Amino acid sequence: MRDLLVLGTASAVPTRHRNHNGYLLRWDGHGLLFDPGDGTQRQLTLAGAAAHDLTWLCITHFHGDHCLGVPGVVQRIARDGVRHPVQAAFPASGARYWERLRHAAVFHDTDVIREQPVSGETMRLDTGDAPFTLTARRLNHPVQAYGYRLEEPDGRTMLPDELAARGVHGPLVGELQRRGQVTAPGGRTVTLEECSRPRPGQKAAFIMDTGLCDAVHALADGADLLIIESTFLDEDLAHAEANGHLTAGQAGRVAAAAGVRRLVLTHFSGRYDPGAEPRFAEQAAAAYSGDIVVARDLARVPVPPRRTP
Structure with a gap:
């Protein structure tokens, strides 16, 4: 399953x-x-999610x-x-705030939180076998802030008809995927390219408080x-620029310049009432013709189906 559970959409x-x-x-x-x-914590419960679902905690x-x-x-x-590790990424410059939040009250502590402080302009986090x-990339905000980008590696989709036509089945399929070629029962060498097609990896990006900058793109x-x-x-562009938004x-x-497939708008100022929601979509749609979601609390937004080559 690949989707986004929206737990909250307000700004300050x-x-x-x-x-x-x-x-x-x-x-x-994950x-x-x-x-x-x-x-x-309450929003997670209302959305039907649990602490056991969490493997990463990412603070911008x-x-x-x-x-x-x-x-x-x-x-x-x-x-x-929760017994599995939960990785915690946050700006290293705000470590003192992290410590205050991490230990804000008396409780029976846990040792599953693994800290990964983020620093520099760009940092690749340790995702282990995920x-x-x-x-993480440094954004443009009055305090140090980072956006995050998740990327699935490119792979290949096996083609059953091509495998069958070449006599490749059973354990040979796994060997073909691992080695890139196998010898079929008839003695012919079969390559991975003959029996598969490229499968582009999917990508998701999370960008919060920032003015326009190279990292956003x-x-x-x-x-x-x-x-x-x-x-x-x-x-309200002038107000946005003055406050790093x-x-x-x-x-x-x-989204249009980046070739995004689904755009989720969120973090709305309290100056706008719910009736303004259509205007956010309309203004984004002036440049972007793809799928636009104006986020609402407790909504579920699927990741679009995989691209075909």
Whole structure:
């Protein structure tokens, strides 16, 4: 399963309709929780997710709407007895804030949280044997902030008819995948290219508080799913630029230039009431003709089906 559970969509201040930030990207048994704001523990429960679903905790920066849910999430991991490692990525420059959040109250602690502080302009995180890579890039915000990009390696899709035509079956198929060629029962050498086609790896990007910068475009490039802040409408561009944020139109232009397949707009300023939602989509659509989702709390957004070569 590959999908996004939207746990909250507000910016600095939660509203009656929008919780603080929180985004759970579920990817083949892994759960990457991005920017848990205040109330995330409850939102996980309402969305039908559990602490056991979490394998990553990724913080873009230490403004409260992106991290005040960390204490509850960590304590829930401990309380529920999660035994697998949970990697924690966060800006190294905010380590003191991480420590305060990580140990904000008295509880029976857990040793499964594995810290991976992020520094520099670009950093590739240690994902072990996970079926993806995870890269952080420095964004443009008044405090140090990072966006994250998940990438599945390219692979190949086996073609059953081509395998059968060449007499390759059973254990030979696995050997062909591992070695790139096998000797078929008739003595013929069969190559992987003859019996498969390229399978492009899928990509997802998560971009929160930032002004436009090169890192935004690099993170979004070719993403199947782009989750990106659109804090303001275009008429409030000056306010967005002054505070290191994006507008809906800017998010749409980023998605169009990057060839994104599904665009998820989120992190909405409390100055707009729910009736303004269509305007975010309209302004993004002025530049981007793909699928646009205006995020709502507790919504589920599937990762688009795999691209065909």
